[in-house]
Each structure stands twice: as structure tokens, then as C-alpha cells.
Amino acid sequence: MYRKTNSYNEIILKEPGITADLTKISKDTGVAMVGLDRRLKEKDSFLRKVYTDSDHSLDSQIIKDTINSTNDVIRYTYQSSPLTLSQSYKSVYKQMNDKGYKIVKVKNTWLDKRSTYKGVNCVFESPEGQRFEVQFHTPESFNLKNGEMHNLYEEARKDTTSPARRAELNIKMFELSSQLEIPAYIDQVK
Secondary structure: OHHHHHHHHHHHHOHHHHHHHHHHHHHHHOOEEEOHHHOEOOHHHHHHHHHHHOOOOOOHHHHHHHHHOOOOOEEEEEEOOOOOHHHHHHHHHHHHHHOOOEEEEEEEOOOOOOOOOOOEEEEEEOOOOOEEEEEEEOHHHHHHHHOHHHHHHHHHOOOOOOHHHHHHHHHHHHHHHHOOOOOOOHHHOO
């Protein structure tokens, strides 16, 4: 427990500098940031995630590897209309790159027919080596993700949810996400 708590505390110490850079990028590009009040994963949520993702291991190397692969302790969301989301992504990415941030991973699920979640999720690394998550959403996809879809997702992922109920929940999530307007030129975000 100590190692996990200590790791969490070390990560969150890096947040103020990253937040300062990303909010300046928001101002400079005109791309809105939303959900800043949720930019830090809560400690209990982090501990639970490490415990679950490490398969409840007590092995110090497995715990260390799990902590190092947990990229969403610090997380941000940029938001733009369906007409401008792709260009907003490019503008923010360029500014981050110019400040020394490196992109590690881009996952664009807008055109993925197998995904109920619609958005662009990126993992970036700060110049100091801290990895964190940046999401790009439309107002509608952000509201859906944080509203009804979140509740359905949370129920579906519980171990106690029956397979039949999980199937119902997935159908409902697909129905909801299929109503979202697909952003222009989103296929260019890779």
C-alpha cells in the first residue's frame, strides 16, 4: 500500500506545471478545456485500479509495472464542435509538441464500430517524463460520456452484472453513441 500511495503522491506533484502549460495552450489555441475539476484521479480510485490491474499481486515488480502503465492519474479534456474537433486536435498537439510534450499513444474511437465510447484519447509525456491522458471531445460526446453512458458503463463492468444484463447495457450504449454527430475529418486523427 505504501509504494502505491507514494507513487500517487509523486505523480500529483507534477500536475500543477502540466496544468499551467495545458491551460495556456487552451487560451493560445482557443480550444476549450472542460472538466478541469476532475483532472486528478482520486487516490482511492488509483489504488483500486492498481490493485485490480495487477491482479491483486503482491509482487513488487508487477505493482511497479502496473503503476507505470497507469496513465490517467492526471487527465485533461479539450472540447470542440464536430466541425472543428479535428483541427482543434491538430492545433493543441502542435502547441504541446512545441513545448516539449511527446505523444505516446492516440486512440481515436469515432469510427470504431466496436466501441460504444466516442472520443480521441491520447497519452502524452511531459518534458520531465510524466505520462498523462488528454481526451478530445465534442460537447455532445463529453456530456454523454459523463452522463448516462458513465452510469451504464459502471454497471456493465461490475462482476455482479449478469451476462444478459451486460448485453442489454451494451446495446443501450451503442444506441446512445450512434446518435452522436461524427466530427469532420476525424479519420485524419491518428
